[in-house]
Amino acid sequence: MSACYICKQALNSRALYELCEQCRKTETFISKTAAKRKYLLNDDEFAPLFKYTKSYYCNIGTFFWEKDVEQLADKIRPLWRERHEYLEDRRFQRQLVKLQQIETRRNQIAELLTKYGLPTSKTDYFLNDYIETGKTVEDPEKYIKQKAEKLQRETQIDTIRSKKNKTAPLQEIIDLYQSQGCSAVLQKYPHFTPTCSNQGDLEWVDQLFDYAIIENKNITSRKNELINQLKQHGMFLRSDSKICDTYIKYGLDAVSQLTNGRISSIDKIIYTMVEMDFLFMKTNYYKVLDRLTQSHSDSDDDDSDMSPDYGLSNDEYYECVEQAKSKALYNYVNSHPNIDLSTISPLLHPTITELQQKIAVEKANNAIKKAEKIKKQHKKYPNKDQTRTPPHTRKIE
Numbered sequence: 064m065s066a067c068y069i070c071k072q073a074l075n076s077r078a079l080y081e082l083c084e085q086c087r088k089t090e091t092f093i094s095k096t097a098a099k100r101k102y103l104l105n106d107d108e109f110a111p112l113f114k115y116t117k118s119y120y121c122n123i124g125t126f127f128w129e130k131d132v133e134q135l136a137d138k139i140r141p142l143w144r145e146r147h148e149y150l151e152d153r154r155f156q157r158q159l160v161k162l163q164q165i166e167t168r169r170n171q172i173a174e175l176l177t178k179y180g181l182p183t184s185k186t187d188y189f190l191n192d193y194i195e196t197g198k199t200v201e202d203p204e205k206y207i208k209q210k211a212e213k214l215q216r217e218t219q220i221d222t223i224r225s226k227k228n229k230t231a232p233l234q235e236i237i238d239l240y241q242s243q244g245c246s247a248v249l250q251k252y253p254h255f256t257p258t259c260s261n262q263g264d265l266e267w268v269d270q271l272f273d274y275a276i277i278e279n280k281n282i283t284s285r286k287n288e289l290i291n292q293l294k295q296h297g298m299f300l301r302s303d304s305k306i307c308d309t310y311i312k313y314g315l316d317a318v319s320q321l322t323n324g325r326i327s328s329i330d331k332i333i334y335t336m337v338e339m340d341f342l343f344m345k346t347n348y349y350k351v352l353d354r355l356t357q358s359h360s361d362s363d364d365d366d367s368d369m370s371p372d373y374g375l376s377n378d379e380y381y382e383c384v385e386q387a388k389s390k391a392l393y394n395y396v397n398s399h400p401n402i403d404l405s406t407i408s409p410l411l412h413p414t415i416t417e418l419q420q421k422i423a424v425e426k427a428n429n430a431i432k433k434a435e436k437i438k439k440q441h442k443k444y445p446n447k448d449q450t451r452t453p454p455h456t457r458k459i460e
């Protein structure tokens with residue numbers, strides 16, 4: 064019957080080691096490799112010692128009772144202790160230095176976070192790794208500064224977003240920038256000319272914000288101006304007017320672009336609004352336009368540059384609009400021989416007067432044609448005809 068090597072307690076006959084379970088748990092054992100390093104012993108010198116073999120971390124290793132090894136080393140390598148203590152001391156010193164460095168970096172980061180207005184709890188994975196290892200973040204100040212600026216920007220954007228009064232284009236520019244990026248902003252707002260070339264970096268975004276704020280002011284002043292001018296002509300700003308909307312949001316250039324140069328001044332915008340109001344209220348403009356756009360889209364199969372509403376290109380559509388305006392006005396003047404101009408905006412008086420004259424001429428010419436027809440029919444009575452034809456019905460050129 065075998066006994067435990069350390070406590071001499073009798074062991075179960077089926078025990079794998081010459082050690083009781085208790086000793087295996089409480090005593091210190093050392094692997095051969097570690098013992099050689101710590102006690103400066105060589106392979107042969109371990110030979111007489113009690114050893115036991117066990118598997119650990121999927122390997123099989125030879126282990127010694129550390130007290131045995133220590134006794135042996137004291138006997139044949141007494142200097143081991145001094146060396147070991149020296150090494151331990153150095154290890155401790157290094158550990159100490161490392162801890163001090165970590166503490167220094169922790170304070171450095173805390174100071175920087177405070178300096179850039181961030182809570183000291185605002186460390187992240189990279190900063191924590193920097194504190195622990197001194198690696199990962201090359202320039203902590205630059206990193207934290209960027210982090211703070213990014214956070215500030217996000218806060219700024221959130222503030223703008225949360226505003227109930229969503230004012231374009233500030234809102235629009237920011238949405239555009241966030242959803243589609245720098246190039247989309249540059250394309251839609253050609254007047255935005257940042258001085259820095261790195262699209263999307265903080266300076267660029269700053270300038271974009273400044274631009275958006277100025278645009279916002281421009282928008283407000285353009286809107287007020289338009290409302291005032293419309294008011295002077297007894298009109299209100301219509302929310303469904305694409306021209307007004309374009310003018311308010313983007314200015315005259317954009318209106319001119321939208322209308323192919325037909326409208327390039329605020330006076331022309333006002334005129335158009337007054338004219339459209341009249342056309343919609345008093346004439347059959349809408350029907351005429353509908354008919355014209357229908358016939359246009361039926362005859363034209365070209366799919367390029369289609370206006371989504373009518374299946375026409377922008378050019379074609381505005382051509383129809385112009386034609387419809389002329390026709391509707393003509394029909395109106397033609398069917399109203401006694402127009403009370405005081406009920407119509409003075410802006411339209413020249414056009415209407417011109418049309419009245421044109422129609423008068425046409426009527427006169429028709430009358431002449433009719434008279435000539437009658438003349439031919441009554442050739443039998445030349446004398447009568449001559450006296451009947453009044454001089455003012457001569458053809459007017």
Ligand SMILES: [Zn+2]
Pocket residue numbers: 067068069070071072082083084085086087
């Ligand atoms: Zn034991």
